[in-house]
Amino acid sequence: ETGVTQTPRHLVMGMTNKKSLKCEQHLGHNAMYWYKQSAKKPLELMFVYSLEERVENNSVPSRFSPECPNSSHLFLHLHTLQPEDSALYLCASSQDGGGLREQFFGPGTRLTVL
Amino acid sequence: KQEVTQIPAALSVPEGENLVLNCSFTDSAIYNLQWFRQDPGKGLTSLLLIQSSQREQTSGRLNASLDKSSGRSTLYIAASQPGDSATYLCAVLGNTPLVFGKGTRLSVIA
Numbered sequence: 001e002t003g004v005t006q007t008p009r010h011l012v013m014g015m016t017n018k019k020s021l022k023c024e025q026h027l028g029h030n031a032m033y034w035y036k037q038s039a040k041k042p043l044e045l046m047f048v049y050s051l052e053e054r055v056e057n058n059s060v061p062s063r064f065s066p067e068c069p070n071s072s073h074l075f076l077h078l079h080t081l082q083p084e085d086s087a088l089y090l091c092a093s094s095q096d097g098g099g100l101r102e103q104f105f106g107p108g109t110r111l112t113v114l
Numbered sequence: 115k116q117e118v119t120q121i122p123a124a125l126s127v128p129e130g131e132n133l134v135l136n137c138s139f140t141d142s143a144i145y146n147l148q149w150f151r152q153d154p155g156k157g158l159t160s161l162l163l164i165q166s167s168q169r170e171q172t173s174g175r176l177n178a179s180l181d182k183s184s185g186r187s188t189l190y191i192a193a194s195q196p197g198d199s200a201t202y203l204c205a206v207l208g209n210t211p212l213v214f215g216k217g218t219r220l221s222v223i224a
Contacts, residue, residue, distance in 0.1 A: 001132070004157075006157075033211070033212075035222045040216075041215045041216070042118070042213075042215060042217075043203070043205075043214040045212065045213075046213050056211055088155070090155055090157055090158065092158075095169075100146065100163055100165065101145060101146060101207060102146075102148065102160060102163045103148065103205075103207075103212055104160060105150075105157045105158040105159075106157050107156055107157040108155075108156065108157045112157065
């Protein structure tokens, strides 16, 4: 596997369910990101992890809980979501600390909350 | 607070035309600017990255320019093809993490 992978690619869940999104990067990067993309809105940054420490939490509701166990893996734990949380959730990674700091994105998880 | 605007929101051109997509940003203190392509329902593919010290970058039929002082970037696509149809997103990295525009949805008609 190369690049940034995300699983599952599609997820349908009820408002009372608990699920997790997984992201894995194979690029040797030290920073990982979660973004939300809703219809007709710009990509919204949710969380940033740099060297496995959370450095940004963009006023995201507590029903979204990120976890970064190591520099290659990032999770987004979901519980008691609302229908308006339906969106494409994108994971990205980059190499921070100088250099290009170019971000590479995964294919996304299409989430539908019923 | 950095804001990124992309004009036009949508563009339809016949195959073979050269075209320009525009991106503007409000805070010129940027580290880099990236152009991405997104196909419907898919993730983002990085096309070009311009560092703040650079004026332009080229990759194949794509050329991106950056005028940091005026807060503008353009993406030039030469000899457009139906396969270029997608949404093109501009994003800037500065004192805040990557800030995106809403994108330009491009349709190239055969």
